[in-house]
Amino acid sequence: xxxxxxxxxxxxxxxxxxxxxxxxxxxxxxxxxxxxxxxxxxxxxxxxxxxxxxxxxxxxxxxxxxxxxxxxxxxxxxxxxxxxxxxxxxxxxxxxxxxxxxxxxxxxxxxxxxxxxxxxxxxxxxxxxxxxxxxxxxxxxxxxxxxxxxxxxxxxxxxxxxxxxxxxxxxxxxxxxxxxxxxxxxxxxxxxxxxxxxxxxxxxxxxxxxxxxxxxxxxxxxxxxxxxxxxxxxxxxxxxxxxxxxxxxxxxxxxxxxxxxxxxxxxxxxxxxxxxxxxxxxxxxxxxxxxxxxxxxxxxxxxxxxxxxxxxxxxxxxxxxxxxxxxxxxxxxxxxxxxxxxxxxxxxxxxxxxxxxxxxxxxxxxxxxxxxxxxx
Amino acid sequence: xxxxxxxxxxxxxxxxxxxxxxxxxxxxxxxxxxxxxxxxxxxxxxxxxxxxxxxxxxxxxxxxxxxxxxxxxxxxxxxxxxxxxxxxxxxxxxxxxxxxxxxxxxxxxxxxxxxxxxxxxxxxxxxxxxxxxxxxxxxxxxxxxxxxxxxxxxxxxxxxxxxxxxxxxxxxxxxxxxxxxxxxxxxxxxxxxxxxxxxxxxxxxxxxxxxxxxxxxxxxxxxxxxxxxxxxxxxxxxxxxxxxxxxxxxxxxxxxxxxxxxxxxxxxxx
Ligand SMILES: Nc1ncnc2c1ncn2[C@@H]1O[C@H](COP(=O)(O)OP(=O)(O)OP(=O)(O)O)[C@@H](O)[C@H]1O
Ligand SMILES: [Mg+2]
Numbered sequence: 001x002x003x004x005x006x007x008x009x010x011x012x013x014x015x016x017x018x019x020x021x022x023x024x025x026x027x028x029x030x031x032x033x034x035x036x037x038x039x040x041x042x043x044x045x046x047x048x049x050x051x052x053x054x055x056x057x058x059x060x061x062x063x064x065x066x067x068x069x070x071x072x073x074x075x076x077x078x079x080x081x082x083x084x085x086x087x088x089x090x091x092x093x094x095x096x097x098x099x100x101x102x103x104x105x106x107x108x109x110x111x112x113x114x115x116x117x118x119x120x121x122x123x124x125x126x127x128x129x130x131x132x133x134x135x136x137x138x139x140x141x142x143x144x145x146x147x148x149x150x151x152x153x154x155x156x157x158x159x160x161x162x163x164x165x166x167x168x169x170x171x172x173x174x175x176x177x178x179x180x181x182x183x184x185x186x187x188x189x190x191x192x193x194x195x196x197x198x199x200x201x202x203x204x205x206x207x208x209x210x211x212x213x214x215x216x217x218x219x220x221x222x223x224x225x226x227x228x229x230x231x232x233x234x235x236x237x238x239x240x241x242x243x244x245x246x247x248x249x250x251x252x253x254x255x256x257x258x259x260x261x262x263x264x265x266x267x268x269x270x271x272x273x274x275x276x277x278x279x280x281x282x283x284x285x286x287x288x289x290x291x292x293x294x295x296x297x298x299x300x301x302x303x304x305x306x307x308x309x310x311x312x313x314x315x316x317x318x319x320x321x322x323x324x325x326x327x328x329x330x331x332x333x334x335x336x337x338x339x340x341x342x343x344x345x346x347x348x349x350x351x352x353x354x355x356x357x358x359x360x361x362x363x364x365x366x367x368x369x370x371x372x373x374x375x376x
Numbered sequence: 377x378x379x380x381x382x383x384x385x386x387x388x389x390x391x392x393x394x395x396x397x398x399x400x401x402x403x404x405x406x407x408x409x410x411x412x413x414x415x416x417x418x419x420x421x422x423x424x425x426x427x428x429x430x431x432x433x434x435x436x437x438x439x440x441x442x443x444x445x446x447x448x449x450x451x452x453x454x455x456x457x458x459x460x461x462x463x464x465x466x467x468x469x470x471x472x473x474x475x476x477x478x479x480x481x482x483x484x485x486x487x488x489x490x491x492x493x494x495x496x497x498x499x500x501x502x503x504x505x506x507x508x509x510x511x512x513x514x515x516x517x518x519x520x521x522x523x524x525x526x527x528x529x530x531x532x533x534x535x536x537x538x539x540x541x542x543x544x545x546x547x548x549x550x551x552x553x554x555x556x557x558x559x560x561x562x563x564x565x566x567x568x569x570x571x572x573x574x575x576x577x578x579x580x581x582x583x584x585x586x587x588x589x590x591x592x593x594x595x596x597x598x599x600x601x602x603x604x605x606x607x608x609x610x611x612x613x614x615x616x617x618x619x620x621x622x623x624x625x626x627x628x629x630x631x632x633x634x635x636x637x638x639x640x641x642x643x644x645x646x
Contacts, residue, residue: 067538087541088550100539104557114543165543 008232009042010218016079018043018169018201019064024073026059026225033059035225036073041218043168046195046202048212050248051222057205058097060222061171064203065094077169095162097173097205099154101146107157108133108142114165132160135190137183151178159187163194172204176211188215209249213237221245237297241284243374246295253301253341255294256376262286267373269294272337279312283374296371298344303331304363305355311365317341319360331356333364399616406609413604423610433611436595439506440575443591447513448570454514455521455570456563462522463529481519489516490583497584504586512584513574520573521566528562 009015017040026034033056041047049057062068063075066087075082077090093114102110111132115125133139136156146154155178162170175191176184192215195202206212212219213233220230221244229236229245240246243254255278257271267282269292278294286292308314317333320340324347331343343364356362380388406424410417427433462475481489493512497504532555540550556563578593585594592615596608 065538065542086547087538088544088546092542094539094542096535096539098533098535100533100535102536102539102554102558104554113540117544117549161539161543 007044007217009045010040015042017041017076018045018078019203020074020076020079022074022076024063024070024075026056026063026068027071033225034063034070037225037227039220039227039230041201041203043201044195044199046192046204046215046217048216048219049203049205049222050207050209050212050219051228052248055222056225057222058173059225061094061173061203061205064169064171065092066090091167092169092171093162093165093167094171095158095173095175099146099158101154101157101161103146106143106145107138107149110146110157111160111164113161118165128164132164135163136160136187152180152183155179156187166198167200169201170203172202174205174207177207184211191215219249221248223248239281239283239372240295240374243293243295243376246372246374251298251342251344253296253298253371255296255339255341257292257294259286259288259290259292259373262288266368267292269373272335272339275315275337276312278371278373279368281369281372283372285375286373291376292373293376294371294373296366298330298342299328299346300366300370301341301343302365303333303343303345303356304365305360307363308365312368313370314363314365315341316361316363319356319358319362322356322358331362333362402609403613403616406606406613408606408609411606413606413609423606424614427607427610427614430607432590433592433595433607436590436592439509439589440592442506443509443513443581444571444574447510447574448517448567450510450514451518451521451570452563452567455518455566456525458518458522459526459529463526464534478519478522481516482523484516486516486577486579490580493580494583504584505589508584508586509581509589509591512580513570513577516580517570517573520569521563524566524569525559525562528559532559 019039019041021037021039024034024037025032037060049060051057059068063070064077064082066082066085069083077092082090102113105113108129111129112125115128120128129142130139133142136159138153138156138160141149141153146157149157155175159172159175162172172191176187179187188211191202191204194200202215204212204215216233218230219233219236221228221236223244228248229241231239231241236245236249240249246252247254255269255271257269257278260268260270260277262268262282265282266279267286268277268279270277271294280294280296283292302308302311307316315335317335319331320334321332323330323332326347328344328346331345333341333343335341341364405413405416407419407421408415408417409420409422458478462471462478465471490512493508493515494504497508502508536554536558537547537550540554541547545553576593577591578597581591582594582597585591590598592611596611599605599608
């Protein structure tokens, strides 16, 4: 997202959050769906929730919209405790994962539904509905009933309906999942545009990491009802705080071992008998001797036929497989101890790296700051 | 069209004959000129004229309609509310007992229902009349309504109500503008069922009716005991005609709705 680099209210202790979860827990019977979460989301943020299925993303949204009450803890919106505020009194609109379109109303009436119950004058409703229809490119479908639409069209109606009232806070539960790539990119762009124009705060659930990276000001990675990491997209990607996050976001190589020395922000990992320790950024809570894992992205691993003697981190292996992905190639290299490491190389020339092929002995190398050592 | 085998033709004919010959005979004899029910004396619509003169029958018809409309409306409101509690109430204390008790009147012999209601009305000192029949009918037909409505509610997607509330509806407004329109066909057929049951009922009505509130079934039944008159035939024919018109209208309306939907869907595919 091309946000103003100064936009980082989460770093400002004076900033007032629009959403404030204070030690919130949600139980269903003896199952804990949300486990003691503390989270602040600030006005004008585009906040993405990421996590595997069943980790509690929808539950978090439903608590904000007012359909679930927290078992423990407090939820504040704009500084106001939401415990006793019913859903219809919250200045929050939600787009449902299941769309929840009204089957007895036409597309236009679905979009107008919330407007008719707001203080918008009747004469302006038609214009606003048209504007929304144009936005989601459904102008021709205004008179249809939801059952006469395709899945992607329904999703866009649900999106338009949630956007129509122009709420302060918009909750989108997988808003673009059913759209094709082109339409998805257009809609992402539209959402960012809307956000820029109206200053709405967005909380969006997505399964698409690329989407989260593109649109979000911050990303929360969830794991079994807890927040594994909340950070800006680049930091979640570059400096994950746990193996779970590193593994969940993007492609990653994991090499397991034990912590050698730790020296402020650089640490050593002993990973294989007789091999030099890996030197990399030190993650949080590393103790010498403890189990740890080194995580490095494939695009940060270099591959060469001759030994790169100038690099501290270099290992030898045999090329087991090469995947040609058009704009890049992925080399799967088996190290002596059996670990498989992926190295990704951009295909800048037409047939690049012709030199390296199956079963070749190669060297892999990376800089000291390319990867990170995390507690395992 | 396929031709029927002779066996199918015979069974079809026998079946229809069995069902409809009594009715056809009744209709034919309602146009009998003779006062004797079993002897054909030539065609005449005079018994229909007589019927309109017969104040007792007209009163009974009025009572029946009043009771039917009021009791089925009451039963629809109560039955729909009960259906909501059963489907939506979650697992509150005593839920199984409650839902079991709602459905018990379905299998309860009518004589017992009638008798117990009679005893209740006597115990609380309520004079028997139109009001008591209405209450009695609403009591036993609300369980039919709640069966029909709750089977629809089970498949109703509750997130629609949440979406409505999210867009600014109070829970009651959400019910009115989203839930009710969607379950309306089930509620209407529940009402129709209750209405038919009320028109039909002889046993419970005879326990709970008073001297000034005779329903048509009671009237017909008691006059038949004094001998079948051609007037009764005429009255029955009118009821048959009404029911036929109702059923045919309902089926045409629903066929039209289906056809309209098909057209819409075809349009959507273009
Ligand atoms: N009403 C409920 N009763 C009991 N358990 C529930 C209820 N709603 C959700 N859960 C459980 O809570 C957990 C979190 O559910 P939630 O819908 O928030 O997941 P999610 O992260 O949105 O998953 P997905 O990506 O598949 O949509 C799940 O394990 C789910 O089974
Ligand atoms: Mg979900």
